[in-house]
Amino acid sequence: MGYAWEGLCFVTRTQANWRLHLVAAIVVWIAAVSLQVSSLELAILALTVGAVLALEAMNTAVEAMVDAVGESPSMQGKRAKDAAAGAVLVAAATSVVVGVSIFLPRIGMLLNAR
Numbered sequence: 001m002g003y004a005w006e007g008l009c010f011v012t013r014t015q016a017n018w019r020l021h022l023v024a025a026i027v028v029w030i031a032a033v034s035l036q037v038s039s040l041e042l043a044i045l046a047l048t049v050g051a052v053l054a055l056e057a058m059n060t061a062v063e064a065m066v067d068a069v070g071e072s073p074s075m076q077g078k079r080a081k082d083a084a085a086g087a088v089l090v091a092a093a094t095s096v097v098v099g100v101s102i103f104l105p106r107i108g109m110l111l112n113a114r
Contacts, residue, residue: 011057018056021092025049028099035106045102048095055091059084 011018028049032042062084066077 007057007061011060015056015060017088018053018060021049021052021056025053031103035103035110037102037106041102044098048091048098052088052091052095055084055088059088 012022028045032045037045063081066081069077
């Protein structure tokens with residue numbers, strides 16, 4: 001557990017995208033509580049947010065490994081970095097779709113109630 005916390009602290013200190021995703025996760029959590037999403041919806045949100053954060057941390061690990069190999073990475077190193085970044089993008093886009101499908105109907109109801 002100590003190494004895991006050390007890794008998360010490193011990612012938090014050094015990765016702007018991780019911090020951005022972390023802020024988004026907090027906003028999602030506040031919205032979920034405020035809009036009283038169901039337990040199932042909350043679980044789905046937690047899984048998607050967790051996937052984005054986990055993949056962002058893994059992306060950082062891939063980048064660090066490629067960078068450790070040498071200053072000018074090979075084409076394979078570039079592909080590894082690009083693929084890891086692409087994985088984060090897919091997860092983030094999926095989480096937006098999940099968030100919109102869960103929150104948009106509730107926001108619509110709130111706006112129509114006024």
